[in-house]
Amino acid sequence: MANIDLLGIFFNSLWIIGLAVLLATWSYAYYEAGKAKVKARNKFQEFGYALALDAGAALFIAGMATTEDRWWGRGLWIALGAVVLLHAGQIIWARRRANQETPPHA
Secondary structure (H helix, E strand, O other), X not given: OOXXXXXXXXXXXXXXXXXXXXXXXXXXXXXXXXXXXXXXXXXXXXXXXXHHHHHHHHHHHXXXXXXXXXXXXXXXXXXXXXXXXXXXXXXXXXXXXXXHHOOOOO
């Protein structure tokens, strides 16, 4: 009977799920952009799409970092992941500031 590396399966599933999230987000944003007759780039900048793209990228990067054997390669993946997480935080921070500055509707 063969031993199954469940941890390896989990770590490899991270990058696969990340790519699936990226593809689904891109596909839906492209579809919505076509319906609205705007460029897909404009849709990618909307809060929900930008956050979904960052989440997909973070999952992909986490999967790549956990499956990387070389220390310097893992370090590069972690650094890239930190940049993605900082970008997501910046998007959330900007959204919160915009919501606080907008007066409530009467």
